[in-house]
Structures are given as structure tokens and as C-alpha cells.
Amino acid sequence: MVMTRVHGVERVERAGRGGPWGAAGVFTAVAFVAAGALGAVQPATGVPAEVVQLTQFGPAAGVGAVALYRWRRTRELLRGGGGRGREGRGRGRGGGRAAALLGSAVLIVALTVIAYGAFRGGVGFTPPGALHHPFVLIAAAQLVGACGEEIGWRCFLQPLLRTRFGTIVSSVLVGSAWGAWHVPVFAQAPAYAAGFLVATVAMSVVLGVALDGTGGPHRLLLAGGFHTLVNLGLLLFMDEESGAVTPMLCFGLSCLVVALAWAARSASAPAPALVPAPAPKPARAAEPVPASEAGSAPTTLHGT
Numbered sequence: 001m002v003m004t005r006v007h008g009v010e011r012v013e014r015a016g017r018g019g020p021w022g023a024a025g026v027f028t029a030v031a032f033v034a035a036g037a038l039g040a041v042q043p044a045t046g047v048p049a050e051v052v053q054l055t056q057f058g059p060a061a062g063v064g065a066v067a068l069y070r071w072r073r074t075r076e077l078l079r080g081g082g083g084r085g086r087e088g089r090g091r092g093r094g095g096g097r098a099a100a101l102l103g104s105a106v107l108i109v110a111l112t113v114i115a116y117g118a119f120r121g122g123v124g125f126t127p128p129g130a131l132h133h134p135f136v137l138i139a140a141a142q143l144v145g146a147c148g149e150e151i152g153w154r155c156f157l158q159p160l161l162r163t164r165f166g167t168i169v170s171s172v173l174v175g176s177a178w179g180a181w182h183v184p185v186f187a188q189a190p191a192y193a194a195g196f197l198v199a200t201v202a203m204s205v206v207l208g209v210a211l212d213g214t215g216g217p218h219r220l221l222l223a224g225g226f227h228t229l230v231n232l233g234l235l236l237f238m239d240e241e242s243g244a245v246t247p248m249l250c251f252g253l254s255c256l257v258v259a260l261a262w263a264a265r266s267a268s269a270p271a272p273a274l275v276p277a278p279a280p281k282p283a284r285a286a287e288p289v290p291a292s293e294a295g296s297a298p299t300t301l302h303g304t
Contacts, residue, residue, distance in 0.1 A: 020160045023066050023073070026176055027160075030061035035181065051133050052192035056145035058181070059147070059152020064155070071073070076149070077159045080215010098222055101210040105226045105259050109233030111254035113201060116238065116247050126236050148218055153178050154207050154223040159215070167212050167266055168205060177206025191245045195252035202252070202259035209262040227301055 034060025042054045067074040117123040153174055161170035179185070179200035183278035186193050206225060211219050236242060240247040 003135060020047075020164055022033050023070060024157060024160055027036045027059075027062040027157060029062075029301040030065040032181060034061035036183075045206060048133060050131065051138055052145040054059055054143040055171050059150075059156075060148045062152050063156045074156065078155050080159065080219060082214075085282065097210055101206070101222055101226055102229060104206055104210070104262070105229035106233070108230060108251075109237065109259050111257060112234070112247070112251045113237050115254060116251040117248065119246055123237055124239070128236070131235075137270075139228070142231050143224055143228045146231065147160070148225035149201070150223035151220055152225055153204070153214075154211060155220050158211075160206075165225055167208050168263060171205045171208030175201035175206065182233075188243050189245055192248045195248040195250075198252035199248075199255040200213070202255035206255075206262045207258040209266045212266075216241075230246040 035055040037059060038054035042049065045054070049056060063074065063078075113123050131138060157177065158170060158174050159175055164170070165173070176197070177195040182196065182200070185196045203226075207223055211222060214222070234251070238247045238251070240251055
């Protein structure tokens with residue numbers, strides 16, 4: 001990345017050789033392999049899957065793998081330096097966007113419950129006290145696990161692809177990879193897998209639009225918080241992980257409805273104003289300089 005300042009406006013220029021695909025490929029491959037390995041060793045660790053699934057740390061391992069040979073670039077992306085086109089846009093409204101994002105997670109769960117209840121005539125509810133482990137422990141572990149995923153998907157891969165594509169396209173690509181990363185889903189019925197993929201792509205669009213232009217720990221906590229709220233809501237109200245198709249389809253459609261609202265908001269947002277560069281001033285005739293004051297002339301580079 002090369003940052004140049006032109007009349008107070010920072011512009012991001014891509015200078016990476018070969019684009020984002022090499023780093024994206026390494027990250028994705030390691031995220032898949034690490035998730036599989038972590039899932040295989042989880043039974044031996046004694047960590048209950050209800051509390052946290054170790055596979056969630058596969059994307060974090062992918063980020064670490066890329067950082068081994070592209071540390072500066074990885075650090076820049078994690079700090080939020082990979083985006084384009086919205087630098088400075090939406091500043092001052094961070095609190096409002098954060099509330100809207102977390103509220104969207106609650107809305108997705110609510111729409112899923114309503115839709116499922118309409119199909120089935122009612123929805124079950126698992127009281128937090130009926131879980132096998134304390135709900136506070138589960139919630140905290142879910143947040144840690146969600147951040148283990150989101151540091152890869154939303155804090156690394158999304159900003160990386162954002163250097164090449166727009167918000168919606170990069171979000172769809174990340175959501176597709178995120179969905180495919182959940183390999184066991186494809187052992188279920190095709191309709192179940194389709195509903196899940198719709199959900200991951202739609203949630204990725206919500207996160208991509210809401211977090212565009214946001215970086216650093218703030219971005220990670222918001223993405224992890226959204227992810228955690230959705231997971232906890234499904235844990236308490238739904239049984240989609242049983243392989244039942246109807247709750248998964250309801251979940252996917254609910255995510256799609258919320259994503260369409262965020263996409264429409266993104267499309268209607270005004271583009272950032274560009275400050276035109278002033279016309280160059282005509283060069284002045286050089287004035288004679290006394291020989292006693294003559295020296296090496298300073299170099300002036302116009303347009304920098």
C-alpha cells in the first residue's frame with residue numbers, strides 16, 4: 001500500500017505485486033486445514049463444544065500464516081488500512097453504526113423465530129439455566145471464539161479484497177468462503193446447505209457495509225459481538241444445528257432481508273466528495289542571485 005496525501009485527501013493506491021489473491025489463498029487454505037485439525041483434537045482437550053468450538057480459531061491461524069511472510073501488510077489490514085473509497089466517510093456516526101449492527105443481529109434472530117413459529121405453530125425456548133454450562137461462561141467463550149473467526153474473515157480477508165472490489169462484491173466473496181469453510185454443513189440436505197450459504201453471504205454483506213471504513217480492535221469487537229449475538233440467539237430459540245431444514249431456511253431468509261436493507265443503505269449513501277486540485281501557477285522568471293548567496297537550488301516536484 002502506498003499512501004499519498006493530495007490537498008488533505010488521503011488516497012490509497014494498490015502497490016502489492018499480484019494483487020490480493022496470493023495472501024487470500026494462503027489464508028483460506030490454512031483456515032480450512034487448521035479448523036479441521038482443531039476440530040479433530042477438541043474431544044481430547046475436554047473443551048465442551050457447547051461452550052466454544054476450537055474450529056473457530058482456524059481463521060486466526062490463517063492470519064498468522066500470512067503474517068509470517070507479509071507482516072507489515074497484515075498489520076496494516078488489521079488496523080483498517082486496506083479499504084478504499086470510504087476513508088473518512090461516516091466518521092462521527094460510529095456509535096450509531098455500531099448500535100445498528102448489533103441491533104441487526106437481534107433482528108435476524110427475531111425474524112427467524114417469527115418465521116419459524118409461523119411455519120411450525122410455535123417456537124421452543126431453552127432457558128439459560130437449562131444449559132449444561134453457565135450461560136455467562138458460554139457467552140464469554142462464544143465472544144472469544146467469534147473473534148477468533150472474525151479476525152480472519154472481517155478484519156483480514158474483507159479489507160484485503162476491499163482493495164480490489166467494492167463493498168458488496170468483496171462481502172459476497174468473503175461470505176461464500178465463510179460458508180464453504182463450514183464443511184460439515186454440506187453433509188446435510190441440499191436445502192439445508194443452501195439456506196446456510198444464503199445466511200453466511202447475507203451476514204457478510206451486513207458486516208461488510210456496517211464496518212466499511214472501520215478498523216482496529218473496534219472492528220473486531222463489533223464483528224465478534226454481532227456473531228456472538230446471532231449464535232446465542234440461535235442457541236436459545238432454534239434447533240437448526242440438528243439438521244432440520246425449516247429452521248435453517250428461516251434463518252437464511254431472515255439474514256437476506258436484513259442484508260438487503262443494509263445494501264440499499266449503502267447504495268443510497270452519498271459518495272465522498274473529492275477536492276479538485278488547483279490549476280498550476282505559471283512559473284515566475286528567475287531573479288538574479290548574488291554570487292555570494294548562490295548554492296544548490298532546492299528541487300520542487302509539482303503534483304506531490
